[in-house]
Amino acid sequence: MTVSRMLRSVLMMAPALIAALGIAAAPAAAAPPPAGTGTPVLHFNADGSTSIEGTIESGHPVHIDFDPARLPDCRGTDEYGDSWGISVHYRIDGGEVRAYPVTERVTAGGKDSTIRGLATVQLRPDTRHLQMWFVAEDRAGCHEEDTDHGATYRFDIAQPPVLARATYHADWSETLTGTLRKGGALVINYDPARLPQCRTTYRGYPAWAIAAFYRFDGGPVQSTTVNQGAEVIPVRIDIPANAQKIETWFAISNYHAQCSAYDSDYGRNYTFSIN
Template sequence: MNRAWVCSLFLLGCGVQDEILNDEADALNVADAPLLGANGQDGAERACNVVLRTVERTETNCISTGCWWTFTGFIDVSQTAFDEGAKPRVLFKNIDATTWGDVASTKVTGAPAGYVRYRFKLTKNTVKDGMSATAYARANVQLAPYLKTTSGARLFDHNRVPGALDAYVINQAGGWKLEDDAAICHGDALVGRSLNFTGAFTTTQRGLIVAGEPLTVNYELSRLTTCRGTHNGFPAWDLRAFVRFQPSGTVVDGSVRAFDAPNGVPQNAGAKNVPFDVQVPVGTTSLEVWFKNSGGAGSQCEAWDSNYGANYVFTVSPSPARVEWVGNGGSSFNRNCSRTDGVPASVTLDSYLRERACAFVETDVYVPGLTDSGNSGVGVFAQAELFIDGAPFAVTELQYLGRVGNDWRYQWQLPKTELFYAPKWSKLEYQFRFSTDGRVWKRDVKREVVRDVTFCNPSWASCTL
């Protein structure tokens, strides 16, 4: 899903200038409170398919029950969720209410690329006009935006509120408004979720597979080599991936092979694998994958890679919680290569460290409901961002070591060889980052490695710093 966009708060403002595309707002209804995980119909949505952008107090609405402050807000819905028929609604209640109100929203213009924007208004049962200063200091309005899917399920926006039953709160301390958070659900995913079918007949999964999110299938062509038909000397065969989503049963397919074509002429010798990108529909609970190799050009040749007819089956997970904590660092910069607690803020890389000592850093990560419930290592993107003399150098993957208590532990090895053959440098800075969705990252502190003059590649003009 392409979400490359920049959004200004000015675009997310009052909304009275927005063109209304359709008006689906209805009267205030009474609704059940969110029951995440309790009734099978409610879920936490953390994959940027529905996100509350802004809320602000606007006019005052006087009716038979009194004068109520009106609050106007904007919700962005992913194009994928919109295309699948999901509709945004908002539950709300004031501090004294015993039941939740439920309002629909109106589709308006002004959405960034990849989203559809909706506006909602809360016109009664919010905050009464004319209360005392003490009453205003106590008052608040809780909001729980959600997507209502075509199956009737409610997926509640938890992209900005972490707890499973947390709600947005509008109160006096916050100026009776909610502003956009530029760090939440803005921009393209930096890291993609993928299934990787290797030539060694192993399958690896990168990231949790999440409904409403993109997924890439990578397939090594050497797994199926039976059919390599040609026509007039040119490749005619194909190798296709099939993905079936459950419970809908919908099947999508696409080719995972392409050819290098020197001088515009494709050749079998130039066959190469290409990724197959799919969008996992909202509401999917599992998916099956299989592959078919066909000869083409009228050939009857067919071969299958389908886990002996059972297909490769993968669980589709709810949107995971965000990384909540990073810490408990450890390291080794000596010959015994054993971890000691703590990580130095600065390390000197000299000839001894290069040739005779280990050089690694470890850290632990906690994600509620993930790291404390298993030890697969699937679901957290763990990377090190490297900078040489202030300029970006590389982003490398951290090695998953296993579960420690309720945390997962990761290790980074100082890339001594790469640094030795890099252009001459003086200081390397590194910083670990962790994410469950590839968009929002929890970063550890930035640390440094300073080059000593004894760490020197003879090809450099000099060894001075």
């Protein structure tokens, strides 16, 4: 990639970099995920309607699927191809405004094309309200917004019980507060200093992800991402009604650098009994 093209990539990502810390990396997909993936999806459809697939709950991720046809005006091009993008701007419980792209840029035949993407927002365990709007921009200075006529899009977040919290400290100690109960929930607080490897960026965004892996009673392994961009936040794991114990371990990975590292108590995993 030439220096001018690298600079162009950084400039095109700039609108979505505003307060980008805390945003999960969006998968490179041109269409929403198939039904039944388990993660709820907020669909913003081409006809202006909004629909919810699944139940949005605190402590869990939610996908944002935005049809670019809702913001059709900013479609600038240049010598490299498409020079426009759309980002979701959102606020949790009236806090800091954050942003992340809901379109992707792909290059084929020497030309850039902007395609429909998917953003993922990881909600903290105490999240109660989610507010968002969408912004389209191009390099020519065009700016267009979808704000639900100025009201912005607002969603109330369900609050299942959280009975225990496991904290994985930077000094390699672990503490469990509260009681792990069948049918309850466990909040994981993970300090990213435990996995300092693989920290590179791609097009201005953190290219690494930390995943929490877990399983109940030796059963199937499940996982959830615990970082949004450069920020690691608490996540919630729901406990089955018949579970006796939970094992947890963590891994950092970087697809672009082909790098990975594990935190698994030297292969023993971190295990907690469930009452």
